[in-house]
Amino acid sequence: xxxxxxxxxxxxxxxxxxxxxxxxxxxxxxxxxxxxxxxxxxxxxxxxxxxxxxxxxxxxxxxxxxxxxxxxxxxxxxxxxxxxxxxxxxxxxxxxxxxxxxxxxxxxxxxxxxxxxxxxxxxxxxxxxxxxxxxxxxxxxxxxxxxxxxxxxxxxxxxxxxxxxxxxxxxxxxxxxxxxxxxxxxxxxxxxxxxxxxxxxxxxxxxxxxxxxxxxxxxxxxxxxxxxxxxxxxxxxxxxxxxxxxxxxxxxxxxxxxxxxxxxxxxxxxxxxxxxxxxxxxxxxxxxxxxxxxxxxxxxxxxxxxxxxxxxxxxxxxxxxxxxxxxxxxxxxxxxxxxxxxxxxxxxxxxxxxxxxxxxxxxxxxxxxxxxxxxxxxxxxxxxxxxxxxxxxxxxxxxxxxxxxxxxxxxxxxxxxxxxxxxxxxxxxxxxxxxxxxxxxxxxxxxxxx
Amino acid sequence: xxxxxxxxxxxxxxxxxxxxxxxxxxxxxxxxxxxxxxxxxxxxxxxxxxxxxxxxxxxxxxxxxxxxxxxxxxxxxxxxxxxxxxxxxxxxxxxxxxxxxxxxxxxxxxxxxxxxxxxxxxxxxxxxxxxxxxxxxxxxxxxxxxxxxxxxxxxxxxxxxxxxxxxxxxxxxxxxxxxxxxxxxxxxxxxxxxxxxxxxxxxxxxxxxxxxxxxxxxxxxxxxxxxxxxxxxxxxxxxxxxxxxxxxxxxxxxxxxxxxxxxxxxxxxxxxxxxxxxxxxxxxxxxxxxxxxxxxxxxxxxxxxxxxxxxxxxxxxxxxxxxxxxxxxxxxxxxxxxxxxxxxxxxxxxxxxxxxxxxxxxxxxxxxxxxxxxxxxxxxxxxxxxxxxxxxxxxxxxxxxxxxxxxxxxxxxxxxxxxxxxxxxxxxxxxxxxxxxxxxxxxxxxxxx
Numbered sequence: 001x002x003x004x005x006x007x008x009x010x011x012x013x014x015x016x017x018x019x020x021x022x023x024x025x026x027x028x029x030x031x032x033x034x035x036x037x038x039x040x041x042x043x044x045x046x047x048x049x050x051x052x053x054x055x056x057x058x059x060x061x062x063x064x065x066x067x068x069x070x071x072x073x074x075x076x077x078x079x080x081x082x083x084x085x086x087x088x089x090x091x092x093x094x095x096x097x098x099x100x101x102x103x104x105x106x107x108x109x110x111x112x113x114x115x116x117x118x119x120x121x122x123x124x125x126x127x128x129x130x131x132x133x134x135x136x137x138x139x140x141x142x143x144x145x146x147x148x149x150x151x152x153x154x155x156x157x158x159x160x161x162x163x164x165x166x167x168x169x170x171x172x173x174x175x176x177x178x179x180x181x182x183x184x185x186x187x188x189x190x191x192x193x194x195x196x197x198x199x200x201x202x203x204x205x206x207x208x209x210x211x212x213x214x215x216x217x218x219x220x221x222x223x224x225x226x227x228x229x230x231x232x233x234x235x236x237x238x239x240x241x242x243x244x245x246x247x248x249x250x251x252x253x254x255x256x257x258x259x260x261x262x263x264x265x266x267x268x269x270x271x272x273x274x275x276x277x278x279x280x281x282x283x284x285x286x287x288x289x290x291x292x293x294x295x296x297x298x299x300x301x302x303x304x305x306x307x308x309x310x311x312x313x314x315x316x317x318x319x320x321x322x323x324x325x326x327x328x329x330x331x332x333x334x335x336x337x338x339x340x341x342x343x344x345x346x347x348x349x350x351x352x353x354x355x356x357x358x359x360x361x362x363x364x365x366x367x368x369x370x371x372x373x374x375x376x377x378x379x380x381x382x383x384x385x386x387x388x389x390x391x392x393x394x395x396x397x398x399x400x401x402x403x404x405x406x407x408x409x410x411x412x413x414x415x416x417x418x419x420x421x422x423x424x425x426x427x428x429x430x431x432x433x434x435x436x437x438x439x440x441x442x443x444x445x446x447x448x449x450x
Numbered sequence: 451x452x453x454x455x456x457x458x459x460x461x462x463x464x465x466x467x468x469x470x471x472x473x474x475x476x477x478x479x480x481x482x483x484x485x486x487x488x489x490x491x492x493x494x495x496x497x498x499x500x501x502x503x504x505x506x507x508x509x510x511x512x513x514x515x516x517x518x519x520x521x522x523x524x525x526x527x528x529x530x531x532x533x534x535x536x537x538x539x540x541x542x543x544x545x546x547x548x549x550x551x552x553x554x555x556x557x558x559x560x561x562x563x564x565x566x567x568x569x570x571x572x573x574x575x576x577x578x579x580x581x582x583x584x585x586x587x588x589x590x591x592x593x594x595x596x597x598x599x600x601x602x603x604x605x606x607x608x609x610x611x612x613x614x615x616x617x618x619x620x621x622x623x624x625x626x627x628x629x630x631x632x633x634x635x636x637x638x639x640x641x642x643x644x645x646x647x648x649x650x651x652x653x654x655x656x657x658x659x660x661x662x663x664x665x666x667x668x669x670x671x672x673x674x675x676x677x678x679x680x681x682x683x684x685x686x687x688x689x690x691x692x693x694x695x696x697x698x699x700x701x702x703x704x705x706x707x708x709x710x711x712x713x714x715x716x717x718x719x720x721x722x723x724x725x726x727x728x729x730x731x732x733x734x735x736x737x738x739x740x741x742x743x744x745x746x747x748x749x750x751x752x753x754x755x756x757x758x759x760x761x762x763x764x765x766x767x768x769x770x771x772x773x774x775x776x777x778x779x780x781x782x783x784x785x786x787x788x789x790x791x792x793x794x795x796x797x798x799x800x801x802x803x804x805x806x807x808x809x810x811x812x813x814x815x816x817x818x819x820x821x822x823x824x825x826x827x828x829x830x831x832x833x834x835x836x837x838x839x840x841x842x843x844x845x846x847x848x849x850x851x852x853x854x855x856x857x858x859x860x861x862x863x864x865x866x867x868x869x870x871x872x873x874x875x876x877x878x879x880x881x882x883x884x885x886x887x888x889x890x891x892x893x894x895x896x897x898x899x
Contacts, residue, residue, distance in 0.1 A: 079484070079485050079488075079489070120484060121481075121484050122484075123485070162481050163481050164484075248456075248458075249456060249458070250455050250456040264455060266453050266454060266455045266456075267454075269456050270477075270482070271456055272475065272477040272479075273475065273477060273482075274475070274476050274477040274478070274479075274482050274483070275473070275474035275475050275476065276474060276476065277482055277483060278482075279474070280458070281458075281460055281463040281464070283472070286472065296493075296496060297489050297492055297493060298492070299485060299488045299489065299492055300492070303485065303488040303491075303492075308484070308485055308487065308488060309487055310487075311487040311488055311491050312487055312491065312835065312838065333877070336877055336878070337881070340877075340878055340879075
């Protein structure tokens, strides 16, 4: 394991925490906001005052990412090789570290990003904003996948657990709230004695909250509300800035004004690691092999979605579309048959009339119109579409009533728009105004109703 | 009070000796393995692309004949022996390992129409336009094949007409030839044991069933396929198709099934017991299919066509899984699957035999166990995701020679036009007045016992 505490005055150090050997020390003379390790320990990315710089393990500057301006938070998606940055500009940028191109630049439109976190289960980025909302982003969509109103105040820290079930947010209102991301519902909330600044969730589900000079660690805090923390630690004389659990170890790293402290937390780390996935004790050869295999398995950005298991499944609405298609085909065949048989009957009648009156003088006005009843064929049609019919407006209103108010996503926006449109239409009909006025309908002058 | 803590020791995870296997503990909890579907799909896509990268089926061209190669025979006991006969009457025995001719001789004056090897592997029989069947002794125990075959034919049989095909019985010392009827011979007798005939037209292909060894199939120029039984010394059934059958191959694993390579660009698989409908139709060629052979597993078929391409089919699917072609390869007249299911040998009228891999991306030579595991994994992934659009597009992409591509497109447009007209007629007429005809019965003209 390697850690690299970054100071606001530009002092970055990278060292092996187990042995204490220092790899490199940089005095950058400018503000450093965040540091992130990409796929292995040979490189690290530093979000400095203006740009992001990538350094070698020994401290050699390798790249300057000038597309990422004013970034304050960095995240790395390991399976997609994407370095994500968010900052003062409110832009969330995804950079592919294999070929160096910026694959996506998303405007969050919520002002400077206050906090950033990635969901390890589906690679969705959770960004916390100053209006108390957390928005979920995928690089392929310019609008957020979902927006949740979490706090009355800025969201200072966001954390997501390993299984992608729970999200924990810390707000400037002093609350720490636990959310179920699958249903976007709040589970419970805690109020630490002072304002929480940083959160971390361990691999086994322990929650560490840094507030003031203290760190409170809760056990089973995600599934049920805990009355008291499992452990507490007071860092006398300084504020606890940032907490991070070390993966695969029972250790919590705490960054404070005096440096970095490592705390022992029993039960925090995953005891059984899978060496073919992440090997904490890999040799040089194993690291090289793993790097090659990871690059071969690099996932395309189109696989990032709220449900990562969608690949290989049938498309939504496929069965309904099939039913529609077969129903439409049957209607068409029925109409054709009806037209054909009525034409036939007319032709037959005409032939008879002709045969009866070979001089062909009398018109066929006396012939009764042929009515072909398809009632028996109608009754044969078994439509498998749902029988209960509600109006569009009623459906959407019901949907809005049942939805939670604090979550905004595409479905909600569409439903609201539909309700507005339908009520306006009903109002217009009630007032007796025509469906489409000439001013609202560009080709109104050609309409036959006028 | 005892508190349990994780304490990992780096010494525990390092191996004691440098040639020990590294210690790799596993944890199959799905939380430690996220994105399983996406990773498998990415690996499947990469595996498909690699399969296309390594798809180089051509192994070698066997050069030596001075006229087109019109018939070939496998040796039942040697994988590397192949016997071919050409249009100038020359017979050659090839060693496929060195890709060199081991023995050659002018066997006939005129075309060599058929060649086969006796079931014990000790004789080669050839028949030709000069109305003669010649038998050559092949010394099985002689390692030097150049001297294994005698210079002069051991025996000669004569008839009034030129012979068009020859095939040996699976176990008995009998062989069959055909011209205007089928003759069954024993190598000890100078006259045929008996003749089988049904109708007067000429036959050009005769094949013994390798499993039901008393059954014989023949194809005639009057578009007929005839089956005979040599126990009763009489014909069994006769099937007339719309166009002439060029070659017949029996399925070595399914006793009653045979496939007929037809002039109408298709191959029809029939069950001998019920020939009112074809079991399967293999469609992809754009010209007459000249020869057909089954793989020893009975699951794959190789066909050679007059359109200068070879196609490989799976026995139960209707379209080809692969196509082999070269600019230097002209019309193909004979194809054989090797008995280890790995190679395909083809003879064409550009005087060359060509050796191809049966699976284009297969690695020849020894494959280590790790490599085999990786290849199996890649195959399984490709099979699991083969329906996904990107994977499917890459997997079925083949370069087709322009003539075949244009001909296939024209054929498809014409078929669609005919189908469209038929559909319109059916829609605009009384229901039931234009009955639908099964594709597998369409080309069968008549059948009689």
